[in-house]
Amino acid sequence: xxxxxxxxxxxxxxxxxxxxxxxxxxxxxxxATLLISIGLNGYSALQQAYFKVDISVxxxxxxxxxxxxxxxKMNLFNWDGLVQSALRxxxxxxxxxxxxxxxxxxxxxxxxxxxxxxxxxxxxGSGSHTLSVWLHLSDDADQYLKGRLSIDIPxxxxxxxxxxxxxxNSLVERDIAKLKFNKTFFTSADSREPESAGILGSVIGSALxxxxxxxxxxxxxxxxxxxxxxxxxxxxxxxFIEVNVNNLAAVPSIVFGLLGLSVFLSTxxxxxxxxxxxxxxxxxxxxxxxxxxxxxxIRSIPPSIREAALGLGASKMQAALHHVLPLAxxxxxxxxIIGMAQALGETxxxxxxxxxxxxxxxxxTFTSSATAMPVQIxxxxxxxxxxxxxxxxxxxxxxxxxxxxxxxxxxVLRKKFEKKW
Amino acid sequence: MTSKFxxxxxxxxxxxxxxxxxxxxxxxKNIITALIGPSGCGKSTFLRCLNRMNDVIExxxxxxxxxxxxxxxxxxxxxxxxxxxxxxxxxQKANPFPKSIFDNIAYGPRIHGLASNDSELKDIVHNSLEKxxxxxxxxxxxxxxATGLSGGQQQRICxxxxxxxxxEVILMDEPCSxxxxxxxxxxxxxxxxxxxxxxxxxxTHSMQQAARVSKKTAFFHLGxxxxxxxxxxxxxxxxxxxxxxxxxxxxx
Numbered sequence: 001x002x003x004x005x006x007x008x009x010x011x012x013x014x015x016x017x018x019x020x021x022x023x024x025x026x027x028x029x030x031x032a033t034l035l036i037s038i039g040l041n042g043y044s045a046l047q048q049a050y051f052k053v054d055i056s057v058x059x060x061x062x063x064x065x066x067x068x069x070x071x072x073k074m075n076l077f078n079w080d081g082l083v084q085s086a087l088r089x090x091x092x093x094x095x096x097x098x099x100x101x102x103x104x105x106x107x108x109x110x111x112x113x114x115x116x117x118x119x120x121x122x123x124x125g126s127g128s129h130t131l132s133v134w135l136h137l138s139d140d141a142d143q144y145l146k147g148r149l150s151i152d153i154p155x156x157x158x159x160x161x162x163x164x165x166x167x168x169n170s171l172v173e174r175d176i177a178k179l180k181f182n183k184t185f186f187t188s189a190d191s192r193e194p195e196s197a198g199i200l201g202s203v204i205g206s207a208l209x210x211x212x213x214x215x216x217x218x219x220x221x222x223x224x225x226x227x228x229x230x231x232x233x234x235x236x237x238x239x240f241i242e243v244n245v246n247n248l249a250a251v252p253s254i255v256f257g258l259l260g261l262s263v264f265l266s267t268x269x270x271x272x273x274x275x276x277x278x279x280x281x282x283x284x285x286x287x288x289x290x291x292x293x294x295x296x297x298i299r300s301i302p303p304s305i306r307e308a309a310l311g312l313g314a315s316k317m318q319a320a321l322h323h324v325l326p327l328a329x330x331x332x333x334x335x336x337i338i339g340m341a342q343a344l345g346e347t348x349x350x351x352x353x354x355x356x357x358x359x360x361x362x363x364x365t366f367t368s369s370a371t372a373m374p375v376q377i378x379x380x381x382x383x384x385x386x387x388x389x390x391x392x393x394x395x396x397x398x399x400x401x402x403x404x405x406x407x408x409x410x411x412v413l414r415k416k417f418e419k420k421w
Numbered sequence: 422m423t424s425k426f427x428x429x430x431x432x433x434x435x436x437x438x439x440x441x442x443x444x445x446x447x448x449x450k451n452i453i454t455a456l457i458g459p460s461g462c463g464k465s466t467f468l469r470c471l472n473r474m475n476d477v478i479e480x481x482x483x484x485x486x487x488x489x490x491x492x493x494x495x496x497x498x499x500x501x502x503x504x505x506x507x508x509x510x511x512x513q514k515a516n517p518f519p520k521s522i523f524d525n526i527a528y529g530p531r532i533h534g535l536a537s538n539d540s541e542l543k544d545i546v547h548n549s550l551e552k553x554x555x556x557x558x559x560x561x562x563x564x565x566x567a568t569g570l571s572g573g574q575q576q577r578i579c580x581x582x583x584x585x586x587x588x589e590v591i592l593m594d595e596p597c598s599x600x601x602x603x604x605x606x607x608x609x610x611x612x613x614x615x616x617x618x619x620x621x622x623x624x625t626h627s628m629q630q631a632a633r634v635s636k637k638t639a640f641f642h643l644g645x646x647x648x649x650x651x652x653x654x655x656x657x658x659x660x661x662x663x664x665x666x667x668x669x670x671x672x673x
Binding site for chain 1: 472474477479480502503504505506509510512514516517518519528529532533579582583586
């Protein structure tokens with residue numbers, strides 16, 4: 001009798017174990033598939049097609065008397081012409097106006113601007129100079145070189161025609177065009193041209209936003225949790241607050257964006273697209289998450305510790321701040337970091353407060369216009385150019401890496417602050 | 422003999438449930454008073470009334486009056502925080518803070534501002550450990566975690582911690598229930614020494630312990646005070662049949 005029941009119990013245990021292992025494997029396979037597919041799409045954005053030109057320039061045209069570059073004169077100077085004439089030297093046979101236009105389309109539309117920045121940085125003295133610089137090829141040439149543009153489809157349906165392909169190939173053969181590490185992606189902000197677009201602007205925007213979020217949400221949430229756990233008299237009002245904290249955690253994030261729009265932007269007149277407002281909105285969104293995690297963490301501290309403090313004549317606040325809070329810190333931090341990770345990946349509320357704007361400057365203050373990483377990904381994935389597609393994939397990988405490192409930080413902090421009993 | 426505590430018709434209820442009823446007893450100064458009785462009889466509840474630890478518990482209401490040195494401790498001008506500095510407490514389960522031994526003892530003096538500088542604080546900590554008979558055992562590791570000590574040592578840390586605030590009364594809620602006989606003996610010895618300068622009230626399940634250490638004993642049963650007398654009398658010629666049954670082990 002008993003042996004029979006043991007057999008069936010064992011079988012049930014094995015079955016349960018198999019279910020568990022299967023579901024974990026399934027989840028891991030899904031995660032791996034996701035990451036691998038994004039990785040395969042995105043890895044090529046780590047490289048970018050460059051071409052090398054020798055530029056002869058007389059700096060007298062844009063430096064002032066002391067030899068320092070004059071910004072005004074620099075901006076008026078015809079940099080595009082300089083690059084284009086340098087390019088034409090490689091292909092002297094190109095004479096026709098339309099053909100020239102096609103030729104210039106294989107280099108980045110920002111090549112002139114990039115050249116200006118390079119020369120500005122070099123701070124050349126007054127006089128004639130010849131220097132060779134690497135400039136971006138256009139995104140279409142770049143995609144062609146990476147083999148991401150299929151040349152099997154008819155020429156008129158392609159973004160790059162046969163002539164242009166021949167030019168690009170000729171540059172590669174002469175060893176003046178090649179794929180190099182895409183530094184631009186890590187050092188610049190958004191751009192209309194994929195070859196000039198980078199994630200640094202959105203990374204800094206996200207960092208500024210998250211800083212505001214944590215500064216706003218963490219103290220408020222911890223105080224709220226302590227109050228609710230230790231000071232609030234049980235009753236209808238406390239119940240009401242509790243229910244609504246939980247409700248708040250379930251409110252769709254876009255609603256917080258609407259709130260930010262109507263309260264922070266309309267009523268208080270804070271600037272649009274600013275990390276300050278984004279941080280406040282995301283802070284409101286993560287507040288309930290941190291409150292709930294903090295309360296759970298505070299509740300898990302044995303009441304005997306609090307009683308010991310109270311028994312010695314500590315006030316309620318002293319008992320909470322001196323003894324309970326330090327012990328609850330690992331749990332609170334974990335909750336906070338999970339909330340932050342949630343905030344980092346959030347797009348919807350930021351759309352409502354204008355952080356979806358096209359911003360080419362790297363934000364420097366909490367009120368300068370900025371965008372955030374997930375919004376940047378959203379905008380790139382919406383763009384027509386193929387080259388933006390690989391960039392959004394690479395940006396996703398970065399976002400995921402950011403999230404993973406945050407979660408690792410949570411584990412490390414937890415280990416560090418955990419006290420042995 | 423002077424009375425430290427005078428309680429009159431104390432009644433405590435948690436919500437609708439009455440935990441103790443109509444408790445009137447006087448607790449004498451500088452002796453050990455034991456509160457005995459079966460589990461759930463309300464002796465711990467009564468003990469926690471004496472330093473208002475019941476305030477922390479939700480929906481707990483207290484009627485009647487408790488006077489400490491002729492002062493109503495539930496009066497409007499009494500701050501429970503100040504009261505708890507005068508009436509210290511040692512709990513059933515040793516509950517040192519997860520901090521160093523030194524910080525454990527120093528916490529009370531620190532929050533009450535009893536030491537004006539570091540050397541005074543050090544003196545207080547050393548004296549308290551000395552009085553608790555722990556100094557020899559821990560003098561080389563005052564910066565070690567208190568939670569790493571043995572159970573008996575932890576409980577004596579808690580007693581030292583209570584002494585450090587220089588209370589007048591020390592309440593002990595089954596302080597030895599989790600300890601082995603040797604650690605228990607040490608604590609009982611310590612109580613005997615301490616009762617010269619402090620009034621000690623102890624809740625215990627061990628009849629032998631009550632008989633060994635206390636001068637007076639109160640027997641609680643189902644929320645009522647059945648009998649309160651000199652310990653010798655209670656254990657040799659109890660007046661009440663219930664007391665007789667309990668101390669001879671017929672119930673409880």
